[in-house]
Each structure stands twice: as C-alpha cells, then as structure tokens.
Amino acid sequence: MPSDWRSELEDCRLCAWQCGVNRLAGECGVCQLGLPRVASRTLHPAPPQSYTIFMAGCNFKCLHCQNWTIAHYPAQRTHVDGEVKPDDLAAESVAALESAAGRLMGADRLFFSGGSPTCSLPYVEAVVAAARRINPDVKVNYDTNGFMTAAALERILSWTTSITFDLRAIDDEVHRALTGAPAAPVLRNAEVVAAHKEHLWEFRILVVPEINEDQIEPLCRFLAALDRDLSVCFLAFRPNWVLERHPGATRRSMERAVRIAHRCGLDRAYWSGHAGISGEVASDLHSDYRSLSARRAGAYAAAAGCVTHPRDCGACSSALTCRLKEYRPRRTT
Ligand code: SF4
Ligand code: SF4
Structure with a gap:
C-alpha cells in the first residue's frame, strides 16, 4: 500500500471499469466518487455480527438497490460524514467491538459495505492497517459486488478475514440490464474467491421474481462446479429504488431456489430476508435485449432514465x- 492512501486515486483503476481518472483533481469515473466518504457506521446484528461501515459510492447501478441513497452519493445529495481519518475510524471501530454492546451482540469484526467499498479500497486498507495496530487480531469482512480488478482482489485476500460476495446473473445481458455492468469480471473473481474459500463467508444471490429467477440454476451449477462445499445464501428481493413497484420474492420462490441449489449439490444453501411483499410486474419490454428477463429489466431502467442499451455504464x-443515479423512488420497503 502506498504511504499516502490517496495517491492511488490520481489514476483510479480500482475496479473493472479501470476509468484512469484523477479523482483528487475532480475528475469522475463511473462511480462519480471523489475522495472516499463514510456514509454511516454502526454495530450490526446480521451475521456476521460486526461493526459495519457503509462507504458511499458504487460502481454498479443496480435497479433493485436497497442502499441507493448511499450508493449514488453524490448524485443523490445524501448526507455523508466529512473526512473521517483512517486512524480515528479504526480507533472508534475497535472500541465499538470491545464495548459492552458489541460483546453482547457477538460482533467480532469490521464489516466494510456500501455502495461498493472497492471504490474506496485504499482508504479501507488504511483503516484496516490502523485497526490492526491497535488490535492485531481484529477480523475484517469485505462485502462486495465482485467488480474489482484481479489485482485489487489479490490485495483484499491478503488482509480480509471473510468475504460476502453478491452474484446476480450468469447471463451477461441479464447482468447488464440489472446492474449496468458486464458479468465476466464478477464471475472471474467469484472463481478466485471460491479457490480461497477459507476467506469466504458466503455467496449471496438476490432472487428478483420475473427478472433473474431463470439465473438461479445456472448460477448454482457454476458454483457447484467450483466447489460443492461453498456456502450460498439466497436473499429475498424487496421492492426498492427503480424496482419500487415490482413484486417482492415469494416464500415459494425462495424455497425453490434452495431446492435447486441442493439439487446441484450445494448442500450449504439457505435463504433469508422478508418474502411476500406485494407489487406488480410492469408490462413494458425493451427491444434491445434478447431474453424476456433482460428485456423487462431494461425497460425498467429506461423508464427511470437510462439511455444506453444494452446497459454499459463504462461506455x-x-x-x-x-x-x-438521481432516480428517487416514491416507495421503499
Ligand atoms: S468506477 Fe472504479 S475505476 Fe472508475 S473511478 Fe470509480 S472506483 Fe475508480
Ligand atoms: S444512463 Fe448510462 S451510466 Fe446511467 S445507468 Fe444507463 S448505461 Fe449506466
């Protein structure tokens, strides 16, 4: 890591977009983020129990995003904390883990989430280094959409204790329609993480009815071919952001996802989240996509203002x- 963590932002190539912009001089890449900003931080009871630090900004524009206010800073003009020095955040985080509330919760690690912490990677590394100067045994979880460069992933694997890794689709056009980004870098990085499963907490697959349900079986086959012992959590989609009116995942569709995983040999699969929230599938379909799922997602994106189809935020x-990025939903769940 360079002695000044900011220097890498002068030619930012942290994620697979490889924008090469000088974020310190006000240039913007796909994430539109300048200096890293902490959106919020708190003790968090969801496994793995942690002191969770939500970093502002994201390199994806997922239609289903639950954390859209954080992910689309600064376009969303969300309040974020000012410049929090890595040493100060490290001291605060270690103290929170060691507090009575942290112990009672069973919080045993820092958990970097977002948005995408990859857009803030040098800052995250500076916080981890400072935390380990205070307590060399402090654990760290890295929560990711998997869109970092291969070099960035190698760095992350050198210091992270655990990784929570989101997968949305194996089919490139469905992935693009949902996230604005290609699937290939994510699948490449998933393979690397699977080969280092001592660092894996779990792969997480959001189940979005009528949009990526046909991706569940190919994704399970992909993971099972890597290693049948991988842990997989299916998350129930809740209507949010651009998909604010779309129906949530049903209990039945979540149970079906787990059955498919088991059939593929992934015995450590389960589901979690709040299922059964009502909604309505929009009837519009975008003609620039082939599959019904991608055509449906593309139409939602276009209605919310996306102008490039098939979606490709890098180009x-x-x-x-x-x-x-400025889309404001009327409903959140
Ligand atoms: S999108 Fe990725 S490569 Fe581009 S500026 Fe943001 S973090 Fe850097
Ligand atoms: S308008 Fe462009 S940058 Fe925005 S979501 Fe669509 S493809 Fe991505």
Missing part, C-alpha cells in the same frame, strides 16, 4: 450525467 456517453 455510456451519459455516465457523468446519468439520470438513473
């Missing part, structure tokens, strides 16, 4: 003025 001439 989009409107990336710096992306209207989707």
